[in-house]
Amino acid sequence: xxxxxxxxxxxxxxxxxxxxxxxxxxxxxxxxxxxxxxxxxxxxxxxxxxxxxxxxxxxxxxxxxxxxxxxxxxxxxxxxxxxxxxxxxxxxxxxxxxxxxxxxxxxxxxxxxxxxxxxxxxxxxxxxxxxxxxxxxxxxxxxxxxxxxxxxxxxxxxxxxxxxxxxxxxxxxxxxxxxxxxxxxxxxxxxxxxxxxxxxxxxxxxxxxxxxxxxxxxxxxxxxxxxxxxxxxxxxxxxxxxxxxxxxxxxxxxxxxxxxxxxxxxxxxxxxxx
Numbered sequence: 001x002x003x004x005x006x007x008x009x010x011x012x013x014x015x016x017x018x019x020x021x022x023x024x025x026x027x028x029x030x031x032x033x034x035x036x037x038x039x040x041x042x043x044x045x046x047x048x049x050x051x052x053x054x055x056x057x058x059x060x061x062x063x064x065x066x067x068x069x070x071x072x073x074x075x076x077x078x079x080x081x082x083x084x085x086x087x088x089x090x091x092x093x094x095x096x097x098x099x100x101x102x103x104x105x106x107x108x109x110x111x112x113x114x115x116x117x118x119x120x121x122x123x124x125x126x127x128x129x130x131x132x133x134x135x136x137x138x139x140x141x142x143x144x145x146x147x148x149x150x151x152x153x154x155x156x157x158x159x160x161x162x163x164x165x166x167x168x169x170x171x172x173x174x175x176x177x178x179x180x181x182x183x184x185x186x187x188x189x190x191x192x193x194x195x196x197x198x199x200x201x202x203x204x205x206x207x208x209x210x211x212x213x214x215x216x217x218x219x220x221x222x223x224x225x226x227x228x229x230x231x232x233x234x235x236x237x238x239x240x241x242x243x244x245x246x247x248x249x250x251x252x253x254x255x256x257x258x259x260x261x262x263x264x265x266x267x268x269x270x271x272x273x274x
Contacts, residue, residue: 001055001084004048007216013083014044015272018243020079020092022266025257028096031104034240034253035149036076038180038213042147042236043080045219052142055085058113064142067128069158070149070178071105071118072255078102086113121149122157125175129165132173132231143226147176151183154192159204165231166205173231174223175206178213180240182251198235206233213238243270 004010018040025031047053051064068074075095082089094100101110105118116127128146135142152158165173177197185191194200201208207227211218213236222234240254241247244266258266 001053005220007220010041010044010048010216012272013048014040015243015270017044017076017079017083018270019267020082020089021075022244022258022263022270024079024092024095024102025075026260026263027093028104029257030096031075031257032072032255033075033257034182034247034250034255035070035073035178035180036079037242037244037247038238038240039073039076039147039178040080040242041214041216042176042178042219042223042238043076045216045223046145047080047084049220050223051145055081058086062140062142065115065128065131065144067115067124067131067144067146068106068118069122069124069128069146070152071124073147073149073178074104074106074114074118077106077114081113120155120157121152122155122161124148125158125161126164128173128175129161129168129170132165132170133168135172136168136170142172144173145176145223146173147178149183150177150179150181150188150194150197151191153177153194153197154183162201162204162206162231162233169229170231171207171227171229174227175231175233176223177233177235178238179210179235180238182240182249182254184251184254186251201233201235206231208233208235210235210237212236214242245269 106114108117247253
C-alpha cells in the first residue's frame with residue numbers, strides 16, 4: 001500500500017487509532033489499555049510507512065511479517081489494521097465477543113493476517129526467530145518485526161530466542177521492545193529490574209538502538225535500518241496509556257478497560273490538535 005511520509009498525517013491517524021482502541025475496549029468491558037495506547041505511534045508508522053504489505057492480499061508471500069510476542073496488546077494492531085483497510089472499522093466493536101475474529105489475543109485460526117496466534121509471553125520471539133531463519137534458508141527478502149514487552153523479558157525463553165537469533169546472524173529480524181516500565185503487577189524495577197537493558201542485549205550480540213517510541217522522526221529512521229550482520233533490537237521508550245492523562249504511567253491500566261464515564265473523558269483528551 002502507499003506509504004505516508006508526512007508526520008502530521010501519521011499523528012492524525014494515531015489519534016484516530018487511539019480513539020478506536022478505547023472505544024473497542026470499553027465495548028468489550030475487558031482488555032489491555034495501557035500498552036495498546038503506548039504502542040500506537042509505533043504501529044501507525046509500521047503499517048503506514050515501514051511494512052511491505054497489502055490489505056487486499058493479507059497473506060501475500062512477499063509481505064513483511066509482524067509478530068506480537070506481547071499478544072495482549074493486540075487491540076492496537078486490530079485498530080491499525082482496520083484503519084489500513086484490512087476490514088471495516090465497525091468490526092472493532094466485536095472485540096472479545098464469542099465468534100468474533102478479533103479475539104483478546106491474536107488467533108491465526110480466526111484471522112490469518114495475524115501471522116501467528118498469541119500464547120505465553122516469550123513465545124513470539126521464538127516464532128519470529130524461526131520465521132527469520134526460514135526466510136534466510138529460502139533466500140526470501142521480506143523482513144520480520146517482533147514486538148516485545150519489557151515485563152515479558154522476565155521469561156527465560158526470550159533470552160534463548162535472542163541467542164538463537166544472534167548465532168544465526170538474522171539481520172532480517174528486528175525486535176521492538178516496548179520499554180514502558182510497567183507490567184501487570186507493578187513497575188518493572190520493583191517486580192524484576194531490567195537494569196542496563198541495552199547492555200544486556202548487546203551482551204547477547206544484538207545490534208541495539210534506544211529511541212523515544214513517540215518520536216516520529218526517530219521511528220521513521222530506525223525502523224527502516226537493519227541490524228549490521230546481526231538481529232536488531234530497538235528499545236522504544238513509551239508511555240503506557242499515552243494520550244489519556246489519568247491512564248499514563250499507571251500500571252493499574254495494564255489490563256483493564258475504561259467504563260462509559262472514563263471513555264468519554266478519554267475521547268475528549270484524544271482529539272487530534274495540530
